Amino acid sequence: MSFYDRTDAGRRLAGELEKFKGEDVVVFALPRGGAPVAEPIAVLLKAPLDLVLVRKIGVPFQPELAMGAVADGGAPVIVRNEDVIAMADVSEQEFERVCARELEEIERRRQLYLGRRKRPEAKGRIAIVVDDGVATGATTRAALRAVRARAPKKLVLAVPVAPPDTLESLSAEVDEIVCLETHRAFGAIGFFYRDFRQISDDEVIEILNRCAKKAGDASNATI
Numbered sequence: 001m002s003f004y005d006r007t008d009a010g011r012r013l014a015g016e017l018e019k020f021k022g023e024d025v026v027v028f029a030l031p032r033g034g035a036p037v038a039e040p041i042a043v044l045l046k047a048p049l050d051l052v053l054v055r056k057i058g059v060p061f062q063p064e065l066a067m068g069a070v071a072d073g074g075a076p077v078i079v080r081n082e083d084v085i086a087m088a089d090v091s092e093q094e095f096e097r098v099c100a101r102e103l104e105e106i107e108r109r110r111q112l113y114l115g116r117r118k119r120p121e122a123k124g125r126i127a128i129v130v131d132d133g134v135a136t137g138a139t140t141r142a143a144l145r146a147v148r149a150r151a152p153k154k155l156v157l158a159v160p161v162a163p164p165d166t167l168e169s170l171s172a173e174v175d176e177i178v179c180l181e182t183h184r185a186f187g188a189i190g191f192f193y194r195d196f197r198q199i200s201d202d203e204v205i206e207i208l209n210r211c212a213k214k215a216g217d218a219s220n221a222t223i
Contacts, residue, residue, distance in 0.1 A: 002161060002181050005195040006132050009160035009180070010037040014044040016178050017128065017158060021045055025126045026152075028052045030143055031113060032199035033189075034131035035207045037160065041130060042211050048120035049211040051204075052129060053109055054143040055102035057095070059088045069138040070099055071146035072106045079142040113204055117212075127152035129174075133189035134162035137170050144173040161192045 003009040025047040029038035042049040054071040067084040071077040134140050158178040163186040190196035
């Protein structure tokens with residue numbers, strides 16, 4: 001096991017990202033699993049924490065197999081995995097039907113997690129996108145493109161663990177990648193955590209609230 005849990009991974013990642021302390025940073029987490037990883041990073045960097053909402057587009061008869069991903073970037077950002085689409089013989093109508101369903105789930109989560117919460121501006125800032133790991137990279141690619149569309153001055157991907165070939169394929173999407181461990185024999189992200197339990201919606205909301213409160217306390221302290 002590489003990490004005890006997501007908070008442990010986040011603290012260790014925060015140490016590698018400390019070089020951005022004092023910079024104008026905004027942290028984006030991929031919910032749900034990326035939120036507890038992102039929290040220690042946002043706290044250390046005294047940066048606002050936001051979410052980038054992204055969903056895997058699964059093959060209809062094998063939902064865990066990603067034939068693409070969709071992210072909420074104002075206008076939806078859709079990434080297609082053409083090899084999987086062809087292998088699974090998925091029609092364009094089937095792809096669009098699953099994509100539409102995942103967009104509905106993104107909208108549900110946006111209302112649940114963010115509601116009327118004021119979202120931080122990314123334009124001209126250093127944007128750090130955080131998840132609990134990367135496997136195939138489809139959802140990560142969609143998330144990165146959604147954040148890139150918000151015009152940050154620098155885009156950083158920060159993850160605890162990933163396969164090296166996936167990171168290489170994502171390198172053109174970002175200005176910098178910070179990854180604690182790479183493993184060629186990857187399997188699944190959960191293999192590298194002792195505690196990889198599912199994170200609940202309520203936990204994501206609590207993390208956002210804690211970070212918002214700390215950001216507010218820090219702002220008041222400087223007045």
